[in-house]
Amino acid sequence: MEPLLSGIVETSVWFVNPLMARLETDAMENRLMVKEGNLLAVFNSAHRVMKAESLLKEHRLPMLLMPAPRQLQTDCGLAIRFEEEHRESIMHDLEREQLLPEFVARYQSTEYVVIWNAKDTSSKETTEI
Template identity: 45%
Template sequence: MVHDGDCVAIFNSIHRVMKAEKILKEQGMPILLIPAPRALNADCGLALRYVLADRPRVEMQLAEAGLVAEEIYEKRAGGYVRLDARPGEAPDA
């Protein structure tokens, strides 16, 4: 379940989302592999969930591994708001 204030990271393949999960779990990050919410378009059907406060660390760890999420959303008031990439970063192609 995704709660308000949680982030949901979408990747463009099952391999990338599972690699991201492995990298973050190895770093002790409190993330969870979840079925992608129906409201979000995720080709692979899976996503990573984590709290908004962990977003900078999650993105830093993934960027260092050369693995950037295609899209990141925050759950707010029953809906999802797409978060922009940080300056100088671009989503995966």
């Protein structure tokens, strides 16, 4: 005896509004993409970068924790993206909490240029960034 429903296949249909899909795609690209002039703070451990993110959020500084671009070759695979206008505040807060990144790079002309490196800078010079 054959089952009564042997020829029925369950399917799901999703309606995607093309206008909303484009808005969601644009929003995602804006969140994850690094734009010309953006700065990326790269840390040597996931623990430190997440502590830094928490601190900066607590101080309401605009930034985004994101996967580090492969070109930067990081130990932890994460970076904090922020804009030049907030660099002094961000670096000051990170220094005060002893959470300075391994280095900071600026995205310019399709490449990342290191503009600050913890190995090359004394703590006095750090506050001037």
